[in-house]
Amino acid sequence: MNWTRNLHLSLLAAAPLLATLSPLAAQVPSAAPPGVSLAQTQPPALDTTALAKEAQGWLADLIRIDTTNPPGNEDAAAKYIAGILAKEGLTPELLEVAPGRSALVARIRSAALPDPARAVLLVAHMDVVGVDKSKWTVDPFGAVVKDGYLYGRGSIDDKGMLCANLAAFIALKRSNARVERDIIFLATDDEEQGGDASIKILIAKYWNKFAAGFAINEGGRVVLKNGKVQYVGIQASEKVPVNVTVIARGPSGHASIPTKDNAVVHLATAISKIGAYSAPVHFTAIVRRYFEQIASLEDDESAKWIRALDTPDRGEHAQRVISEANPLWNSMLRDTVAPTELKAGVRSNVIPSEARATLNVRLLPSDTIDVLIGELTKLVNDPAIKFEVQPDAGLAAPDSSLENDFYATISKVASAEFAGAPVLPFMSAGATDSAQLRLHNVQAYGVSPFPLTDEDSRRMHADDERIPLASFEKGVNFITRLVIQVAAAR
């Protein structure tokens, strides 16, 4: 398939803007005989191959800048990006949020009077989660290229998208095209921990620097199955993370004389029950629409059960089958509770008076933590056990609209990019910066642009995170096309 030609055809609506992109196309080595200019042989098409190569270099450099959070140290990455933008004649600004931690913002202004409500934010975060180096087969911060993959922490979450956004933003700038709305590049910090330097703080301190009505961020997916894009999920909603501490208390004592009220035993029993718990299924509007559309893309057996999910007679059985078939589907249908940390004991021969566990809860945006804690209290049924909701709980944000022109444009460009693949609204189980943006009336959409197999997607936050180079190029292409299209939309 001729990728470039296909993409070119898909964007006829942005033709006036695309025509001005010929300087970019001219940078690409062409198959035309020497002495014959591209312009003479074919109409100007946006070929992002060279741009993607350039962006791959930025990605490798950014992987080598260790922004493991904590502590983050995003300043180094922000300064690196600022250097790239400045070379393009743009004026990036560092927004300091905490010592050593700055976000970065840059803007391409529309010729018309700026209208923040129409402005579009390209958001990606610079920080990454930690690594267990001993479990990696390559240096996690070495940006090793092997077998068609670029390996490194952050390659898919989220430095890949950071570089795709950067490429799109720079392509727009190089085109010198008149844009119909402000396009704002925003690199955030502290996304993975949501602490003192997070987007929440950034919004509180610097909202006027990047106020926008729309945002493109991580959180969606381009699902690659059997070598083909099965569907493109556009994230318009996300689950709400809440950490809960489970505390068991009992008398301390000499371990040589065990008693029944050992806090460790009470905690273990409680966690065992919680681990087997399954919350009731609730359909949010977006999840309902996702399942309606995905049924026809699955095999007959799965499709049958997906269609029965909300039926009175077979619904309960269908929910069980579907939840067991796919852990992501399970997470989309209900609140989930994952025990993640255990803490107890000071010496092997001392019975401790307290034992603690952390539950990482992910609520559907329509649900509340109090109801879930009520259920867990009944389930555990043990007066020695207390639940404490940690104060850093996220807030449920309203869904982004699926009815506006912006969403329609994302769908159209995505479908054209990925050979007519269906485009579905999606609720992510994981949290992104979009929740905070949505709470500020931003219509934010998760468009993780790289086609990935489930196997590669699962490496996010895991060992040997990597991005297929071919997928990276497609993602750069997609985001660039999308940004050009929305920038040109009146």
Ligand SMILES: [Zn+2]
């Ligand atoms: Zn991320």
